[in-house]
Amino acid sequence: MSAVEIDQVSRWFGNVVAVNDITMRLDAGVTGLLGPNGAGKSTLIHLMAGFLAPSAGTVTLDGEPVYRDPEIYRRVGLVPEREEMYDAVNGWSFVLANARLHKLRDPESAARRAIATVEMADSQHRDIRGYSKGMKQRIKMATAIVHDPAVLLLDEPFNGMDPRQRLHLMELLDRLGAEGRTIVFSSHILEEVEQIAGRIEVMVAGRHAASGDFREIRRLMTQRPHQYTIQSSDDRALASALIAQPSVSGVELTSGTDGSIVAVQATDFAAFVHALPRVAAREGIRLLEVRPADESLESVFAYLVAR
Amino acid sequence: MNSTVATLTARSLLGRRRTLVLLLLPLALLALCTLARVLAGLDPDIERDLEGPLAPDLLGAFGIAVLMPLLSLIAGTGSIGPEIDEGSIVYLLAKPLNRHSIVVTKLLVAIGVTVAFGVLPIAVAGVVLTGEVGTVTLAYAAGALVAGVAYCAVFLLLAVVSRNAVVIGLIYALVWESLVGAVVPGAQSLSIQQWSLSVVQRALGDSARRSGIEAAVGFGVGTLLLAVVTVTATTLAGRRLQTLRLNQSE
Numbered sequence: 001m002s003a004v005e006i007d008q009v010s011r012w013f014g015n016v017v018a019v020n021d022i023t024m025r026l027d028a029g030v031t032g033l034l035g036p037n038g039a040g041k042s043t044l045i046h047l048m049a050g051f052l053a054p055s056a057g058t059v060t061l062d063g064e065p066v067y068r069d070p071e072i073y074r075r076v077g078l079v080p081e082r083e084e085m086y087d088a089v090n091g092w093s094f095v096l097a098n099a100r101l102h103k104l105r106d107p108e109s110a111a112r113r114a115i116a117t118v119e120m121a122d123s124q125h126r127d128i129r130g131y132s133k134g135m136k137q138r139i140k141m142a143t144a145i146v147h148d149p150a151v152l153l154l155d156e157p158f159n160g161m162d163p164r165q166r167l168h169l170m171e172l173l174d175r176l177g178a179e180g181r182t183i184v185f186s187s188h189i190l191e192e193v194e195q196i197a198g199r200i201e202v203m204v205a206g207r208h209a210a211s212g213d214f215r216e217i218r219r220l221m222t223q224r225p226h227q228y229t230i231q232s233s234d235d236r237a238l239a240s241a242l243i244a245q246p247s248v249s250g251v252e253l254t255s256g257t258d259g260s261i262v263a264v265q266a267t268d269f270a271a272f273v274h275a276l277p278r279v280a281a282r283e284g285i286r287l288l289e290v291r292p293a294d295e296s297l298e299s300v301f302a303y304l305v306a307r
Numbered sequence: 308m309n310s311t312v313a314t315l316t317a318r319s320l321l322g323r324r325r326t327l328v329l330l331l332l333p334l335a336l337l338a339l340c341t342l343a344r345v346l347a348g349l350d351p352d353i354e355r356d357l358e359g360p361l362a363p364d365l366l367g368a369f370g371i372a373v374l375m376p377l378l379s380l381i382a383g384t385g386s387i388g389p390e391i392d393e394g395s396i397v398y399l400l401a402k403p404l405n406r407h408s409i410v411v412t413k414l415l416v417a418i419g420v421t422v423a424f425g426v427l428p429i430a431v432a433g434v435v436l437t438g439e440v441g442t443v444t445l446a447y448a449a450g451a452l453v454a455g456v457a458y459c460a461v462f463l464l465l466a467v468v469s470r471n472a473v474v475i476g477l478i479y480a481l482v483w484e485s486l487v488g489a490v491v492p493g494a495q496s497l498s499i500q501q502w503s504l505s506v507v508q509r510a511l512g513d514s515a516r517r518s519g520i521e522a523a524v525g526f527g528v529g530t531l532l533l534a535v536v537t538v539t540a541t542t543l544a545g546r547r548l549q550t551l552r553l554n555q556s557e
Contacts, residue, residue: 089315103403
């Protein structure tokens with residue numbers, strides 16, 4: 001079992017702070033690094049992979065600093081986000097070359113095993129340049145696990161995969177994590193992360209916004225104040241009925257392009273969506289439109305940071 | 308030297324379209340020399356020239372001054388530059404490999420390519436022009452070899468430190484060495500072309516003066532500078548690869 005420890009790490013590029021004072025410890029099991037695009041997830045993965053020097057703080061693998069130490073790659077496998085590989089060779093030759101670069105005792109068996117694990121045996125003798133995005137992703141995965149690493153870092157591994165391939169990779173990561181490996185993968189899709197990650201670390205704008213299992217993260221995301229705009233047959237009556245609800249913290253009557261609109265701020269998402277139709281039915285009000293005003297992932301993340 | 312790195316490098320270097328240029332340049336040299344030989348058979352004046360300064364002129368002006376820097380530019384930058392630009396270098400860097408051994412391996416591949424497409428064609432051109440594997444042929448082959456080694460090392464370093472390695476390399480080879488070097492005598496002292504010419508001059512011996520070959524530096528200084536530049540550039544490239552920042556999306 002190996003652990004990656006990130007201690008008060010910041011990384012800036014000129015005036016841009018990509019990673020801002022992050023501390024986390026990544027142990028055996030699957031950890032999802034969740035955040036919107038541009039949150040600094042890739043930078044953090046590059047820091048963990050020893051390709052970037054922290055501007056401040058330390059990144060260690062089992063207590064040893066990772067930067068500029070090629071020996072860590074005996075224990076670390078990396079699936080980069082970028083697709084480019086050595087396109088002029090076929091899948092088998094490329095995975096075999098990776099096994100040889102690791103100086104494995106039996107590179108052929110290791111390559112065969114890795115290719116079988118990602119289910120690419122049928123297409124292994126085709127040139128990489130002819131592969132689909134999902135196939136490239138699987139060959140990348142095979143190169144990362146060919147030396148049986150204790151730590152596996154994956155940068156947006158689900159990008160470009162179809163649902164079946166996605167499911168397959170999820171099962172694979174789940175299995176590798178259950179075997180006691182430390183698996184870290186980045187994603188900007190909560191549903192992807194919560195399906196397999198035992199632990200989720202949320203990053204927003206370079207900062208560590210939240211941490212926990214998927215239930216905690218879900219709760220944080222659903223219990224934040226939600227904004228809705230509602231159009232109904234009697235906006236004023238609806239507004240006065242809603243403000244009496246404990247799940248509602250504010251109501252505003254405003255005029256929109258199609259007449260008036262009720263803007264509601266709900267503190268408890270689940271209680272509010274339950275209460276709204278009951279209140280409307282009780283008051284004899286028809287709901288014409290109910291629209292969440294801030295459901296973008298960015299606003300969810302922004303809330304987590306401001307918390 | 309790592310044979311897997313060498314294989315991957317050679318396949319990606321020779322698998323690119325720009326590699327076609329690798330073939331065109333030596334073919335142009337051989338065509339030119341063959342034409343000179345054929346014309347010499349028809350015209351005694353040209354034949355006299357060929358026995359005099361024409362062969363060294365062609366091998367020097369085209370072979371060492373044009374063919375070698377351009378070939379080395381393609382091979383030196385092409386052995387590592389595209390991998391850095393595309394990001395596929397990560398598959399070499401995420402391995403327990405010494406960075407210097409990666410650089411040395413890639414340099415050896417680049418040198419191999421320049422030998423195959425530059426030094427050997429120059430030797431063949433020498434045989435076509437002179438009709439023998441004599442001093443002229445061997446002198447220019449040796450000069451081309453040392454030039455190729457130094458150029459490749461410098462251009463490989465350029466590819467590791469800059470994304471504009473090809474442009475910078477072209478400016479160096481064509482503007483600095485050929486243009487500035489022709490006008491400003493001092494500039495010739497800082498020229499791989501002139502350093503390798505000092506090797507040609509030494510190998511030709513007395514006939515060098517008759518053919519009007521005079522390098523800007525002496526043989527000792529020339530070889531020393533070639534060695535220093537090659538070793539320094541290779542070391543710096545290895546060091547730079549240790550801290551190479553990979554392209555990333557965020």
